[in-house]
Amino acid sequence: MRRRGAIALAAAAALGLTACGGPTEEEQSSELEWDAESQQYVIEEDIASGKVPLKVWFEEEYLAEAAIAAFEEEFKEQYPDIEIEYELVTKNDAVEKMSLAGEAGNGADVYMSLYDQVARAIDDGTAAPLGEYTGVLQGRMSEAATSVVSVEDQMYAVPVTTESLALIYNDTLLQELTGSDQPATTWEEIKALAATYNDPAANRWTLRMSTAEIYRAYPILSSMGWKVYPDSDVDDPGFDDPALTAALDYYGGLRDIYDVPSADSTWETIEEGFAKGETPYVITGPWSFSLFDEGAAANGFEYGVTTLPGVEGGGTAGSFAGMHVAVVSGYSEYPAAARVFANFLASDTGAAAVYGATGQIPAVNADLLAGIEGIEDDPHVAGIVAQSANAELIPQVPQYFWETGNTMVIDVWDDLSDAAAAQEKAVTTYNELHGL
Incomplete structure (x- = not known):
């Protein structure tokens, strides 16, 4: 052959x-x-x-x-x-x-x-x-x-x-910083560590994640009660759901953990940053394992993989499968x-x-x-x-869903508009594109 x-x-x-x-x-x-x-x-x-x-x-x-x-x-x-x-x-x-x-x-x-x-x-x-x-x-x-x-x-x-996104953590570094190698289960725990560990001048962050994609934001938004395409109907992505307003507000508030413009939350700064052994948490998927294996061996740390964090008092963090x-x-x-x-x-x-x-x-x-x-x-x-048990295979949706959703979360993360305005823009844009 x-x-x-x-x-x-x-x-x-x-x-x-x-x-x-x-x-x-x-x-x-x-x-x-x-x-x-x-x-x-x-x-x-x-x-x-x-x-x-x-x-x-x-x-x-x-x-x-x-x-x-x-x-x-x-x-x-x-x-x-x-x-x-x-x-x-x-x-x-x-x-x-x-x-x-x-x-x-x-x-x-x-x-x-x-x-x-x-x-x-x-x-x-x-x-x-x-x-x-x-x-x-x-x-x-x-x-x-x-x-x-x-x-x-x-x-x-x-x-x-x-595959699904998951929370990947440097358990060696967590042990040094907190006295425990057990990962956080809520965003509030991650915020508490960030208050002492983050050093923007040194580009040192407690957590790294892409903030320019609704695919990556969805676990946070879903933990706050928003469900995409609630009726599996391509006419209704759920952008007009009142629960999304509060969820986007919360999402924007996480900028304190990773104070980086969305355009700078690139693969190199996220996955490669974690592989250096200086970041306690990263949100990504199994496609990064080979890089992390190499980084762990080169930089002397071990890492674990667990379910995505939820919002304290909120629901389970769902993800897109x-x-x-x-x-x-x-x-x-x-x-x-x-x-x-x-x-x-x-x-x-x-x-x-x-x-x-x-x-x-x-x-x-x-x-x-x-x-x-x-x-x-x-x-x-x-x-x-374990995270896949909370993941959703969403309907086969049009490309403009992703484009509209990405713009919505970028507008909130980069403080280009408030949550309500970003949401209203998403509703209008999706309906216009869907009607073409």
Whole structure:
């Protein structure tokens, strides 16, 4: 088997509703042979013989290499001659790129994307139904995971990994500062430590977090009683909820903990700052574990992962769950092979390869998750899993939700307007964009 890597970038995606553009489901499924005993489609001869390579898109080279190697090993007796090529394409850009490349005949057979882009992919015809694998996957993962990538009784993407923000803490530093390595459970506790530990002149902060995204602000806003899309209705994101006014007021008040303009709360200042061992707390996700592992080893500290802090007297801090998915292109000329590869990423072997390469949490049921070597003994994963219980897979929402929400929290954090004015602006902007 051979592999080739390349870099590709494209524009971002929008919301879609119904399939068009690619081959129909009937055209895709009519020639597929299902092996009931192995619960697999039979791969087309051109792919099985190595005459034509299967083309896949990944965002990360290390994941591509690990997944392909595991697939080779799994199928080496049945399909020893398969060749797999990969190209590096960012998940957020993949649907848009496929909408052009697929029709031109030079797209991938399988590509990685984000769960909230699947509706657009269905609309573009760049997501094909998974056919018989729908039942297989429904038996391996939660209804919450499968339902958000389904239309009626068909799944259109394979959930591969799930993730959530969490509170990550330097327990070595906390022990030195407070006499305890136990993390805070409320923002009030973090405020109390910040009053003595913060040193703006030295750029020393008790907590670092991105303050330019509603994705990052939502745990605080939700702890204060605000729920986004309360009726799962794209017409109503909940921006006019009175609970949001008080929540935004509280959010703006946290500027005392991390007195940095939103534009300066960048990845470098947050994740890299924590990795130096000088920041007790950071809010981020499992994608930062490899950097933190390196920083902990280099700077002599240990870190832990736990649920996000709540507001004292408030509710549980909810977060937006993320889910990375594998999509079979509706334009693939080898729909059986493409489905076999996509499904493999959520198999026992595939999930283990994904976890081993990335440290990210496979989107399978808890009992299957427990069977992956090393995962039960990984305290960092345990913290993400604990927060994931409070996380929400929100509806597939339009891009302007994020743009409007981001502007709202930036306006409050940077004191460009008060909470009520920022909220009113968000309502007006969302309604105008939604009406276009």
